[in-house]
Amino acid sequence: MPPSAKSVLQAVASPVGRKVLTGLTGLGLVLFVIVHMLGNLTYLQGEDAYNLYAHKLAGYGVVLYALEVGLAAFFVLHAYIGISIWLRKRRARGGRYAKYRSARAPSRQTFASRTMIVSGLVLLVFLVLHLLHFKFGPGIGEGYVATVDGEQVRDLRRLMTEQFQSPLYAFGYPLVIILMGFHLRHGFWSALQSLSLTSPRLSRVLYPMGAVLGLIVGAGFILVPLWIYFSQFI
Amino acid sequence: MAERMTIHLSVWRQAGPDAPGRLVDYTVEDASEHMSFLELLDVLNEQLVGRNEEPVAFDSDCREGICGSCGVMVGGIAHGPQRRTAVCQLHVRTFSDGDRIVVEPFRARAFPLVKDLVVDRSAFDRIIAAGGYVSATTGGAPDANALPISKRAADEAMDYAACIGCGACVAACPNASASLFTAAKVVHLSLLPQGHVEADRRVMAMVDQMRQEGFGDCSNHAECEAVCPKGISIAGIARMRRAYVRAALR
Numbered sequence A: 001m002p003p004s005a006k007s008v009l010q011a012v013a014s015p016v017g018r019k020v021l022t023g024l025t026g027l028g029l030v031l032f033v034i035v036h037m038l039g040n041l042t043y044l045q046g047e048d049a050y051n052l053y054a055h056k057l058a059g060y061g062v063v064l065y066a067l068e069v070g071l072a073a074f075f076v077l078h079a080y081i082g083i084s085i086w087l088r089k090r091r092a093r094g095g096r097y098a099k100y101r102s103a104r105a106p107s108r109q110t111f112a113s114r115t116m117i118v119s120g121l122v123l124l125v126f127l128v129l130h131l132l133h134f135k136f137g138p139g140i141g142e143g144y145v146a147t148v149d150g151e152q153v154r155d156l157r158r159l160m161t162e163q164f165q166s167p168l169y170a171f172g173y174p175l176v177i178i179l180m181g182f183h184l185r186h187g188f189w190s191a192l193q194s195l196s197l198t199s200p201r202l203s204r205v206l207y208p209m210g211a212v213l214g215l216i217v218g219a220g221f222i223l224v225p226l227w228i229y230f231s232q233f234i
Numbered sequence B: 001m002a003e004r005m006t007i008h009l010s011v012w013r014q015a016g017p018d019a020p021g022r023l024v025d026y027t028v029e030d031a032s033e034h035m036s037f038l039e040l041l042d043v044l045n046e047q048l049v050g051r052n053e054e055p056v057a058f059d060s061d062c063r064e065g066i067c068g069s070c071g072v073m074v075g076g077i078a079h080g081p082q083r084r085t086a087v088c089q090l091h092v093r094t095f096s097d098g099d100r101i102v103v104e105p106f107r108a109r110a111f112p113l114v115k116d117l118v119v120d121r122s123a124f125d126r127i128i129a130a131g132g133y134v135s136a137t138t139g140g141a142p143d144a145n146a147l148p149i150s151k152r153a154a155d156e157a158m159d160y161a162a163c164i165g166c167g168a169c170v171a172a173c174p175n176a177s178a179s180l181f182t183a184a185k186v187v188h189l190s191l192l193p194q195g196h197v198e199a200d201r202r203v204m205a206m207v208d209q210m211r212q213e214g215f216g217d218c219s220n221h222a223e224c225e226a227v228c229p230k231g232i233s234i235a236g237i238a239r240m241r242r243a244y245v246r247a248a249l250r
């Protein structure tokens, strides 16, 4: 007998279902930030590369649109469950411990794991601002036009350059990215554990990979803003 | 000759569930390093009774690390700083002469405080009652090898069966989640043929009961594994999730 809609909903809302969804959406978002980071790096490949990349991406039309909607859904779901996990945990503890500390290994309780809610909320607020600045920011209509391959395209490169020449953006952005690195540090392995895709053996490799991933993705994102900021002085 | 030590304790005192609680400082002088931590509390209680004060209430039974009755936070860690050791098996020699140790009850909304260091862990009993059993009549001991169980399954089931249900996992979890306890019971039973029959129903019912009791969600901090006196692995939680998803899809 196939499961009824009600029982499926119940399973999704169960403590296990919530973890599976958090993990699934989390891994999707990890994939997204990696691609985004690589896309940003095209900025360093010379005058046209970044605009060309953005233009090509926009060329996917409906496919891109569908991906964006899916991505937004992942974000919303991930944030929603994350916040509700935090709210529920506050209720679940009851009284506060006068003294509490981690028993350490094999515990994976770290600064990163304890602050998922903080890094997550900062990322959420950042995301909204970030979309307003770039995705829904000034375009061809506002004079941000570049010519790539003889075609008129939105000059995202100029927008990006202008933004990151201000110290607020050039240094605020890396701060957010560092928090994202911490989020990945615990989140990557945690997602795999939530999806039962790891084992004590595999974890010995996969857990440190969270840190490596956080570092690499973080460094990739931070590189371009700092490059833009400092190159205006030389 | 046994070394004698002076231990300062800050113990959570609370007369009843709704009474206000606070940490009270005591000093036990001349404690033997070979005492268990609970014996140290016994000595403290003798002193208190001698002074006509109310002794500190705490749970214990076997005092050999197998019943799961004992359990307090010692220095901020469930069952104290020694790995794979229930607090009844923790020795005073683990500490240094003159140490001050904070002793608190296991804290979770699902473990309401009864008195001092005693909490009501019957939420665990209700999780077990929801499905942590085998209802098939299994008869007497089967003939040897009549029911083949691989060495691996037997070993693994034994690892999870080692759970004594003390509640340290909940106490140590930053989210007060009961995932490790529930997983240990789910996995231990479903690995064996007798428990296999009800595996789907069991995992669904026990996870649901865990939620109803008001335990928090698991955030994969793995703090539970670190404090578990039996060293039960969070791999069990991953297994429970897999079993749950499989059961939900069937």
Ligand code: FES
Residues within 6 Å of the ligand: B059, B060, B061, B062, B063, B064, B065, B066, B067, B068, B069, B070, B071, B086, B087, B088, B089, B164
């Ligand atoms: S008193 Fe039985 S396990 Fe500690």
